[in-house]
Amino acid sequence: MPTFDTLYDAFCYTLAGILFAVITMRVRRDLRAGSVQMIVLLLLGLLMLTLLYEFGAGFADGTLAVVIREALLALLAIGFARIAISFVFQTLLRKADIPRILADVLFVLVLVVYALYRMHVDGVNLVSIVASAGVLAGGIAFSLQQTLNNLWGGVALQLDNTCRIGDWVRIDNIIGQIIDIRWRYLSIATNSGETVIIPNANLMQNRVTVLARRGDVRTSWRRELEFSVSYKTPPSHVITTVQTALERAEMTNVAKAPSLEVTCRHFSDSGITYAVLYWLADLRYDLQTDSNVRVHIHAALRREKMEIPFPHRVLIDGGELSRGGASDEALAKRFATLSEIELFAPMTPEERRALASELTDCVYVRNDVISRRGEVADSLYVLAQGKVAIYGEADGGQTRPRLATLAAPANFGEMGLLTGQARTATVIAESDVLCYRLDKSGFDAILRARPELADGFAKVVAKRQAENDATLQAADADARARMAVSRASELVRRIRQCFNIT
Numbered sequence: 062m063p064t065f066d067t068l069y070d071a072f073c074y075t076l077a078g079i080l081f082a083v084i085t086m087r088v089r090r091d092l093r094a095g096s097v098q099m100i101v102l103l104l105l106g107l108l109m110l111t112l113l114y115e116f117g118a119g120f121a122d123g124t125l126a127v128v129i130r131e132a133l134l135a136l137l138a139i140g141f142a143r144i145a146i147s148f149v150f151q152t153l154l155r156k157a158d159i160p161r162i163l164a165d166v167l168f169v170l171v172l173v174v175y176a177l178y179r180m181h182v183d184g185v186n187l188v189s190i191v192a193s194a195g196v197l198a199g200g201i202a203f204s205l206q207q208t209l210n211n212l213w214g215g216v217a218l219q220l221d222n223t224c225r226i227g228d229w230v231r232i233d234n235i236i237g238q239i240i241d242i243r244w245r246y247l248s249i250a251t252n253s254g255e256t257v258i259i260p261n262a263n264l265m266q267n268r269v270t271v272l273a274r275r276g277d278v279r280t281s282w283r284r285e286l287e288f289s290v291s292y293k294t295p296p297s298h299v300i301t302t303v304q305t306a307l308e309r310a311e312m313t314n315v316a317k318a319p320s321l322e323v324t325c326r327h328f329s330d331s332g333i334t335y336a337v338l339y340w341l342a343d344l345r346y347d348l349q350t351d352s353n354v355r356v357h358i359h360a361a362l363r364r365e366k367m368e369i370p371f372p373h374r375v376l377i378d379g380g381e382l383s384r385g386g387a388s389d390e391a392l393a394k395r396f397a398t399l400s401e402i403e404l405f406a407p408m409t410p411e412e413r414r415a416l417a418s419e420l421t422d423c424v425y426v427r428n429d430v431i432s433r434r435g436e437v438a439d440s441l442y443v444l445a446q447g448k449v450a451i452y453g454e455a456d457g458g459q460t461r462p463r464l465a466t467l468a469a470p471a472n473f474g475e476m477g478l479l480t481g482q483a484r485t486a487t488v489i490a491e492s493d494v495l496c497y498r499l500d501k502s503g504f505d506a507i508l509r510a511r512p513e514l515a516d517g518f519a520k521v522v523a524k525r526q527a528e529n530d531a532t533l534q535a536a537d538a539d540a541r542a543r544m545a546v547s548r549a550s551e552l553v554r555r556i557r558q559c560f561n562i563t
Contacts, residue, residue: 407517438477
């Protein structure tokens with residue numbers, strides 16, 4: 062039978078436990094469900110202990126009353142110990158990042174000490190129990206050797222902070238993020254939507270690689286992507302071209318620092334093998350980011366006409382193959398595109414056909430930066446396929462303003478070709494894009510043969526600038542026409558000066 066003093070002590074512990082639980086719930090909202098369960102456990106134990114105190118005198122068997130009393134006191138001890146330990150570790154010491162397993166070990170030790178104390182109070186001979194328990198514990202430890210190894214591995218992992226929840230690890234051929242560390246096992250969530258359970262004993266015996274972490278500092282994870290280019294292109298040119306293209310591209314999850322690097326890996330039968338070393342910012346998107354980088358690599362190689370070789374071996378060296386010019390079909394497409402653009406309207410069909418042979422195909426993919434504001438320019442781009450966005454300069458760290466969106470057929474960058482003016486805006490591909498690049502050297506012969514073309518080009522460009530000028534949006538057609546004529550005369554002078562036409 063419980064005494065009044067026992068009931069009073071239980072009531073005090075219950076009130077203290079409820080107070081600790083309320084504080085814990087206010088500080089840690091994610092622990093509300095567990096705290097409520099422990100409060101219910103305390104109240105239930107206190108209620109049943111009170112009923113036993115009031116009506117337990119009717120028990121014929123005193124031993125049964127003692128067993129019920131000790132069971133109810135154990136129930137209260139479990140609830141209070143769980144609440145108190147949670148209050149200390151999750152509320153008072155929440156910023157200390159103490160391993161969770163320490164709280165579990167302390168909880169077990171508290172219950173063991175409580176059980177020994179209650180047995181001592183009830184007059185149990187602890188010496189004989191400890192001797193018998195030693196023999197029994199030896200047999201249990203021998204039969205449960207693997208389980209105990211897992212338990213010890215879990216304690217060691219959390220105490221020495223080898224692996225932490227949230228870390229990305231590679232164990233054998235498994236790569237994933239640690240989502241839980243228990244006494245017996247470690248849970249890893251992979252990018253394939255799987256949860257892998259690994260016994261702690263295996264972690265103690267095998268090698269574990271922690272990804273994206275250098276010591277205690279979390280970093281990005283370096284990835285290596287190989288590609289091949291034929292022997293016809295010098296390695297220095299390949300490295301410079303691909304690295305410049307990837308640095309200019311705006312790719313999600315590719316870290317800016319450390320910067321990516323292109324290296325020459327080895328010489329194979331079919332070509333030279335290179336590797337792109339980049340740093341992955343979010344390990345959840347490893348395959349998607351690899352794919353995005355490969356797409357940009359392929360586009361950069363296509364723009365520069367660098368061959369990705371098929372598997373082959375050269376048995377007899379017959380010299381380099383001739384690159385040749387564009388096919389008749391490609392020239393016809395270029396001519397058709399030039400005929401649809403107003404800038405080239407002053408030219409005759411023969412001049413446009415001649416100009417078509419001077420164009421260079423440039424392939425871009427989404428988020429490729431085609432030209433950047435402030436870059437020195439001596440070429441224009443003819444947009445044959447796809448869509449591009451034109452951005453201005455951002456002020457004070459704000460998002461850069463979108464000035465316009467161009468869809469094929471269109472042209473941009475004409476001021477760089479005609480006057481040598483630096484780029485005034487940044488142009489970024491919004492889809493897969495095919496551009497024809499016209500350099501000054503390819504345009505020079507046509508303009509020198511017929512210098513009067515400078516007047517026609519100047520009028521078209523000046524008209525386009527006047528229509529796009531934000532200050533002239535409210536002006537009437539006559540005002541815009543006068544401004545276009547004034548600008549055209551200045552442009553003619555700059556074009557003639559750029560191409561040295563007297």
